[in-house]
Amino acid sequence: MDLLNLEPKAIWKNFSALNSVPRPSKKEEKVIAFIKSFGESLNLDTYVDKTGNVIIRKPATPGMEDRKMIVLQSHLDMVCQKNNDTVFDFETQGIEMYVDGDWVRAKGTTLGADNGLGVATIMSILESNDIPHPALEALFTIDEETGMTGAFGLEEGTLQGEILLNLDTEEDDEIDIGCAGGVDVSAYHSYATQSFTGKAICVSIKGLKGGHSGMDIIKGRGNANVLLSRFLFVGLSQQLQLLSIQSGGLRNAIPREGTAYFTVNNSAEYLKLAEVLKSEILNEYKSIEKEININISEVETEQNAISIEDSASLIKSLKAAHNGVYRMSPDVEGLVEASNNIAKVVLDNGELKILNLTRSSVESTKMEVAEQLRAAFELGGMRVKFTGSYPGWQPNPHSEIVEILENIYTRKFGDKPNVVACHAGLECGLIGAHYPKMEMVSFGPTIKGAHSPEERASIASTQKFWSFLQDILKEIPKK
The missing domain is CATH 3.40.630.10 (Zn peptidases)
Structure with missing residues (x-):
């Protein structure tokens, strides 16, 4: 009323x-x-x-x-x-x-x-x-x-x-x-899996601000997919094997939450590395993401895992993919010309999809960012599709x-x-x-x-x- x-x-x-x-x-x-x-x-x-x-x-x-x-x-x-x-x-x-x-x-x-x-x-x-x-x-x-x-x-x-x-x-x-203008960039792959039962590492990120993936991309807010990839990347030295990832959502929203499950050959050593990384991330975002919550724990789980080699390839591709502002406009002060939002990452029973929204006010730089993403994902053996392209x-x-x-x-x-x-x-x-x-x-x-x-x-x-x-x-x- x-x-x-x-x-x-x-x-x-x-x-x-x-x-x-x-x-x-x-x-x-x-x-x-x-x-x-x-x-x-x-x-x-x-x-x-x-x-x-x-x-x-x-x-x-x-x-x-x-x-x-x-x-x-x-x-x-x-x-x-x-x-x-x-x-x-x-x-x-x-x-x-x-x-x-x-x-x-x-x-x-x-x-x-x-x-x-x-x-x-x-x-x-x-x-x-x-x-x-x-x-x-x-x-x-x-x-x-x-x-x-x-x-x-x-x-x-x-x-x-x-x-x-x-x-x-x-x-x-x-x-x-x-x-x-914009274009949807999507990467897919199907991995061979093996069953896993036992203790795994779970990294969960919540409480990020998120926001509009175009208007807010310049604000430097945390992206749950990018932050998760950092925790995965630091585990590569520990023979990491991915079980599942569920992170992000809509292409036009900066992802606020994400969770990943994986195994490592030395969980005690990984947890030490992860806690250091957690402190670094909290310090980096302390003035922007005041509600960020990062939880790292060991849990009992039963899921299918992909191989160590496939896990490393996926993680490196995700790490290499550009996220955030790509170029500021040289003609309009303060205007982002080109950017990318890594919007959603899902790995479930060996099936992977990575969804992005690439934007630019200049058609050539829009496609430049999209092709950079294609290169990063194809190096990891993924299939890449461009869809929904629209002009500025x-x-x-x-x-x-x-x-x-x-x-x-x-x-x-x-x-x-x-x-x-x-x-x-x-x-x-x-x-x-x-x-x-x-x-x-x-x-x-x-x-x-x-x-x-x-x-x-x-x-x-x-x-x-x-x-x-x-x-x-x-x-x-x-x-």
């Missing part, structure tokens, strides 16, 4: 309704039906394309018929991450929210403000009777977070708008005019809509906005490939901790964003 009393009430009402509907990436059937029903309940032109995107059209308000048609765009899916001790089913449960000062948070899970606040804002415009606006198309895309399937599948000729306002930026003083969004700082937003922001808030390109995968790049003449810009309310259970949305910023958007709609240029 606290949430429903917040201003602007229209947005928080719609966000609450949206968050009652499960909407994991690639499992958006319920939210597609929800948005379709919403549009139809308003007697607006509503349809679902063959990919699953929902398009709702609303005529211009009186006096705005001579303005260019706009597209308001946000994605329906959300990143599903939860704390290890949180019991929650993202496929059946609605997000449990609460108000904490100026922030709206979720109880132990991601909040879904990315990009649910954008969706709720568009819903609020669609149902409004007193907000002036030109003719508009609301484009609700699917599966942005794990493949941009909706933007990929958007067909030419579907949209009629001339200007696209993407509501998926997470700092309210930023106007985004460009973004990184080339900035156009002098477009008419960007200048309009800059002028409104400066006049309204008394300060200039930050006109930026971001190291994240906005759908504008793909939509622009389908509609090369469409002007595009991205903005939104302040959201912190996206892609992690620390995700939170600023209430005051949402009010600011709502007021800003309404002024933008009033000043859309004439046809």
